Amino acid sequence: MVTLDCREVLLDAIKKCTNLSTASKLHNEIEHLLAAGDCLACNLVVQMYGRCGCPEAAWQIFRGSTSRNRFSWNAMLSAFASNSHLDQAKQLFDRMPEWDVASWSIMITAFSRHGLLLQAKEVFHSMRERGLVAWNAMILAYATNGHLDKAMQLFELMPERSLISWTTILSKSTNLFQITTLFSSMPERDLVAWNSQLSALAQAGHLQEAKHIFSNMPEFDALSFTSMIQCFGQHGLLEDAKCFFLALPHKDLVASTVLLVVLVESGCFHEAKNLFESMEYIDVVSCAVILSAYADHDDSSIAEAQQIFYTMQRHNAFACTAMLRLYSRRGRTHDAEAIYLGLTDQGEHLVPATALITAYACNGHLEKAKKLFDGMKERNEVTWTAMLTGYVNNHRLEDALYIFEKMPGHGEIPLIVLVSAYARSGHMLLAKRIFDNSNEKSAITFNALLSGFASNSQLLEAKSVFDSIQERNQSSWSAMLSAYTQNGHLDMANRIFLTMPDKDLISWDTMLAAYSQIGAISRALDALQTMVTTNTPDEASLTALLTSCAHKGTAAIARDLFVSFQFDHSIKPSKQHYSCMFGVLVRSGYIQDAENLLWEMPYYPDSMDWKCLLGAVVSGDAMKNAISVEPSDSAPYVLIANSHIVT
Structure with missing residues (x-):
């Protein structure tokens, strides 16, 4: 017989439980x-299982309960809704004996999480009485789905507001003036309010303002530091992000996961992996984040990813999608298929289904991709685009066009994919017709058509498209600039370059590459001098400059550039840079220096390097290495034979 005190201890533990294995033990007790x-x-217990991500166990408890009250129904409804089981949530909602404000609010939030704003709005307007919870849920629904103006309108209409109302609208604001105005208008400000302002500034990328607010906060908690970690990460300031993380007295799960996201998005796979392995606690979200890193990293271990995936207490759609992408990139479609088939209620999981369509299409299984696509209950633009892209990548343009024409709405991305595909195939008339028949006429789609004409050397048509763009962006100017440089019209390229409102690094590199094509080293160096006053050169800049030197055989200038880029611009030379430098030395007659560079550079020489040396002088090392690197290539043998004929 359990005493009253023992019962209270167990119930208190259940209220705090967030771990599925602990939940199972408490359930038994x-x-x-x-x-x-x-x-x-x-x-x-129903609430606990919902919180731990196991609505199936919650349903078993609910269904077996002999005494239910209003709270019981809402707890089960929340368990379904918070774990993306929308169909079950809707069915349960329809069966409920009565609804209260909490029931309606749960459904508003559930629809909002799935991007079904219209349904959320219908639920809100169907309510006879709307408490603060419902108002706040609808404001959050608008704000989360990108309708901040409507969220603000609803906020203004509220008969009364709580601190949650203020912090909800504040945390989702992106405009600096609005963030500042809302915060200063709040009737009271606690740590949650300060953190909401800080979080809004961080998410909107206002780094300096976030730093100012942080330094003036009356108190901090882990969430304050986490917002700053996120903000530094968005600006690529990894060291600052890591310093704030290290300054935390207790590295909680949220802060660790945010830094994990920052590292993954910055491409720091090994650092992310080390952080994940050092985390005291992990959950479904942190596992999904690191699995996405494994999916995007070429040299990641499938076995390690599988170990993480199969030791997870439960699998959400994002973790499954990461594994699908990983298997897809490695050509293991059977494994990807098994992951998808292991999902319960497959029809509800739009993201994994789309990932499997991509996996099938990328590996040439178009019929399987189409079968899955046809069987889906619902599709979004990403799903349609995945199927269309699959056909494009497998050179089935007619099928791609059929999918495009069947789409309920033609977004920018599918239009760009299709127009670019027809352009690559040289069918510009069809590309232009598809473009003309579409309602998506933005700068981005115009740029796709412009690039298509440029790649097919139809410069008059490209210029006509350029002239018809009412609001040109940087990409429009860059596309027109590339059109002229790629087709050898350097004077026209210069005119475009000089009239560009903003000259970014890409446009400067485009001009440097154009100068390198004709060996105009003096013009390239003049451009570099002007360029460094507003932009920091990159790897492409050095490649273009060294290529210019190769045309003229100006070894001294190439040497200076090679050293200068390392010390003045902190650019570590790549294999391509070493090959360019090697080529300059060979063409300038510095054969011994060239051979020394091959042996001393931190990369293995490839067959082209040895053939370049062999073309200049027939040496034992050059012959042996040129043949051993690529024995089937006839070029080294021809070069050797020619040298004997000459001698």
């Missing part, structure tokens, strides 16, 4: 109370 019809115990 309290089983006798459930069997006795203890309504409060049943409700708390």
